[in-house]
Amino acid sequence: MITSCRDRVFMPHADLPADVRALLDSWPDLAFIEACLVDINGLLRGKRLPAGMIDRLYTKGLNLPASTPLLDIWGQEVEATGLVLETGDADRLCRPVPQSLRPMPWSRRPAAQLLLEMIDDDGSRFAGDPRAVLAAVIARLAERGLRAVVATELEFRLFEFEPDPAGRPVPAHRATAPGRRSQLFGLEELDGLDDLLGEIEAACAAQGLPVDTLISEQGEAQYEINLEHVDDALLAADQALMLKRTIKAVARRHELTASFMAKPFGDSAGNGMHVHVSLIDEDGTHIFAADPGSDSRLMQCVAGLLETMVDATAIFAPHNNSYRRFLPGSHAPMAPSWGIDNRTTAIRLPLAEPAATRIEHRVAGADANVHLVIAAILAGMDHGMREGLSPPPETRGDAYSRTDATLPDAWGSAIDAFEGSPFVAAYFGSTFRDWYVAAKRQERERLRRIVPAAEHDAYLRSV
Structure with a gap:
């Protein structure tokens, strides 16, 4: 026809x-x-x-x-x-x-x-396509007869479409009263945006995006939307990518700006991206549930993630602003650490029935490329299993006070660690590594030439 x-x-x-x-x-x-x-x-x-x-x-x-x-x-x-x-x-x-x-x-x-x-x-x-990078890591897992089951949690904030006279973003008035912090898990915070959130949910349904839960977060006009687990890591990344596009596009229709910027305000909660991962074998058996113990593949994966975390920080925190998230007590980890049901650690093992045993990776900001983040996580897990690694003791209680802050706290240091990493070369490819480093250094050099208003305020008249 x-x-x-x-x-x-x-x-x-x-x-x-x-x-x-x-x-x-x-x-x-x-x-x-x-x-x-x-x-x-x-x-x-x-x-x-x-x-x-x-x-x-x-x-x-x-x-x-x-x-x-x-x-x-x-x-x-x-x-x-x-x-x-x-x-x-x-x-x-x-x-x-x-x-x-x-x-x-x-x-x-x-x-x-x-x-x-x-x-x-x-x-x-x-080699420069982020989907190709993730596909190559998926293939490495497939060589071991394993497939990842992945879900993402994305935090974002809503702002008025126009900034204030000083050019600063203004939290959406219809979300919370000006100057008032959002109520964590507050349902009234959601009621006030029912038209917008309902349109986001409908748009996700029309695209087949498996939205799970939606909550109000700690920051003013801050929210989190979760996607359901899927047993195709590339599809999970694609779905998270399209979810971000959907949220931003629907917000524009409502004359708002939706932002996944890691840290819009220095004194308020940042936007993170938490990734939940488990592994199944060719028979569909959940290997974390089937292989408990201190020397299990779950523990090897945890150890691999901890050992490679510094090398991959330039993926988890890809922008200058990304490093403003890493502050004590901010629910953004500052060191490679792990714990059971501990949200202060970088790697959390949520309390769950055996069939739902999984790793929650809590390092990445919502500003990161989700395909590269998932690639880095799966690569770290594969590295841990291939090397038969064992993790350090579990961190109990406040990880911020019990572990030294050893993750890179500056963009330049993270880029250097990424560039010099044999792990990155092995899993991302030396060609992609070099291209990524070149792009990030170009961005960094441009920003270094911009003097922020805060420095004028601090130094122009006082020194």
Whole structure:
């Protein structure tokens, strides 16, 4: 059947995936498609195409410069990667991620979105694509006959669309009274935003995003949305990525800004991303539940995560602002530590029935790239099992006072640790490592040239 779309006419090819054909049949007025590639900062970049080109997307793909997934936070090319002038800013082919075509419920016109993965000249996944990094770590686990079950928890804050006269963000008035802290787990905090939150929930349902719970957090106009566990780590990362996009897009429709910035205010709670992980074998057996004990694979995974945490901090805290989260008593860990049902530790083992035994990784900020965060976590777990590591004793009580703060407390130190890590080279690849370091150093150098207002206030007249 020929389908009309605006002034274009196209006939979906018979060899298009069945899910794509079914969605096209249900969207006769589809206006456009956004084809999206995730970059190292977790931002989506790509192209908007007329709906009539969807068949070409699936049969021929889409070309984007190889530098695209390695752009800095401002969308600037990173010449130190060698992917810009030295190559003539050459293209790479991008293909749709299977099963990723979804509606964009927030769009004022009927629209769809799909994820892309970048392909290198030899047909393999492009080394600079964060999805490729995660896929490679998943393959390492698969060699051991293991598959990860993953869920994410994302914290964010809502702000008025316009800042105050000094340019500072203003917490959303309709969420809490100005100057009033949010009530942790407060239900009235949710009632006041029922229209917005209901629209987010509906948009997630339309996209098949498995939203679990929603709570009010400690910070003013701060919330957390959790996703359900899925036994496909790449899908879990994709779902978290699209959840962030959904929250930000729906907030814009309500004339608000949703932000996953790690620490918008120095004296208030930051935004974290907690990742829950367990492992199953080829028979679907939950290996953490089936293998208890001090020398179990659960303990090996914990040990691997602790041993590699410093090396991976540049992934968990990828921006200058990220390091403002790491303060005593802030529920952001400052050292590699673990504990049972202890939220002051970096690695928490929640109290649960055996079938739900899992690791909760509490280091990353909500500003981090979720694909790279999950890759670093799974890589640390695999490293622990391959080396047969054992963790130090469990931390009981307040980890902030009982452990020395040994995680990098500055961006430059974290980048240096990432660059010099054999673990990073082994699991992320030396090529990606070098490109990531180049991008982060470019961002850092630009910010170092900006003198913040607080320094003018402190020093301009006093020294």
